[in-house]
Amino acid sequence: MGNQQFLADKIRTQEYHLNMGPQHPATHGVMRMVLKLDGEEIRDVEPVMGYIHRSIEKMSEHITYKQIIHLTDRLDYLSSHQNNEAVALLVEKATGIEVNDRIKVIRTIMSELSRIASHQLWWAVMGMDTGALTTFFYGFRDRELINDIFEETCGSRLTMNYSVIGGVRYDLHENFVKRVKDFIVHFRKKLPEYDQLLSNNVIFRKRTEGIGILTKEQVIAFGMNGPTARASGFVCDIRKKIPYSAYDRVHFEEIMATEGDAFARYKVRILEMWESMRIIEQLIDDIPEGEFKVKTKAVIKLPAGEHLQRVETARGDFGVYAISDGKKNPFRLKFRSPSFANMHGLNKMSEGTKIADLVVNFSTIDVVVPDIDR
Amino acid sequence: MxxxxxxxxxxxxxxxxxxxxxxxxxxxxxxxxxxxxVEYPDNIDTLKMFDRFRGEIVMYHDENNQHRCDACTMCEIACPNGSIEIIWDKAINEETGKPKKFLEEHIYHLEMCTMCGLCIEACPADAIMWGQNFHHATQDRSHLTKSLNQPGSSFIPGYKNPKK
Missing domain, CATH: 1.20.5 (Single alpha-helices involved in coiled-coils or other helix-helix interfaces)
Structure with a gap:
């Protein structure tokens, strides 16, 4: 001990800066973080954004509302259907287009399938970030089934572009119901394996429990939402608070946790997959008959004023805010993306932890970088 | 512990x-x-894409090398990112004696296309449709600019769009 004290007096140490990214595999995209370090301990994390900024909001001002939808696929590409739905709902609400029950139910099923697919990918990558490569293959194996459902009905696996103003682009494929039922039977068997493989693993528990704690007050102060905020006890599910589409007719629980650490965030997402399956099971058996697309005008103009629509994506509260001056394209458009808000909690939750814990924390807030930069 | x-x-x-x-x-x-x-090229003979798969845009041609596009440019207007250019000209229609538009070339920029499908939705005559080909990788970018109407093709004479 005396020797260490002697060294500490003699050797001068100082905080230093380290770049993580922008092309780091643990940053899930083109994201740069400037770390202020004291040895291996993190003092400060400064996210540097904008490496894949595509000015989607500005581009949207020059195109019509029908054309905006395909750009929202490119924001949060893992919940592209919910993003499409947000714009479609905004225009439908503002112009008073009434959609029938069939459209509402189709949209809800698609949203929940997207949510499961997104959480599966997150689980796969979460395991990989903590050093368990097997999860990556197992997550992708199960996600493939959902991608096939999307490809068959929507024509595309990732950038689905399925929800359009006044309905959905195509009617459900004849195999859709069978495939979804098969998937649920399959996934109900596989999801307990996820727990056995990763959640119950002591090494994984030690990496996540008690790491990156955020209190409810901090979560609210940062404007965080989605599963990340629900893990700290903040009730924020848009599906419950402001029900849209068919969410008012299904029974599901808002998954909450109170610990606020990395494992709580993990737990919430795993349980959300069970809830999503519950929602799909309630709807899949009796999809109402009707048209899949109601007739709309060729040129859609929003009434002048402000319009807002919020949906719950896999990452949280996605909002579309449009100011219209009565023309066929918006005067200003703003996407309130959940990843951008969740990003800001990273600094607080990483304070005093090690670099390896930063990777875990970054993984549990589950950001999609194109959603941050837009 | x-x-x-x-x-x-x-x-x-x-x-x-x-x-x-x-x-x-x-x-x-x-x-x-x-x-x-599966290792990808191994299943290339049996691989069948889903019918709705959005691989590229193709133009329908019948056995006489005739298409349905009358160069109304609706697809060009609907496209959000300028992937479609239509070159048209006017010629005297022999039946009516009035000048009528005809398609010279339907240029499709695959490198800019985001597969949103608005052009196909906008087309009043179902002249263009989805193709399921996804082998788009090439050595040169210029290969991605395609001409959708086949060389020597012409408009189906007297084709009336059932939707109009």
């Missing part, structure tokens, strides 16, 4: 996880039941 207790419980949970991976490995090794990965 003690240091050795930790090691013991970590080993136990590792083994319970290894049971799953081991089962998949050995059961699939002998039965080949749940193997889902």
């Amino acid at each position: 003690s240091y050795f207790g930790d090691i013991a419980s970590a080993t136990k949970t590792l083994i319970s996880g290894m049971k799953i991976t081991g089962r998949y490995f050995f059961v699939n090794f002998f039965t080949r039941k749940e193997i889902i990965t």
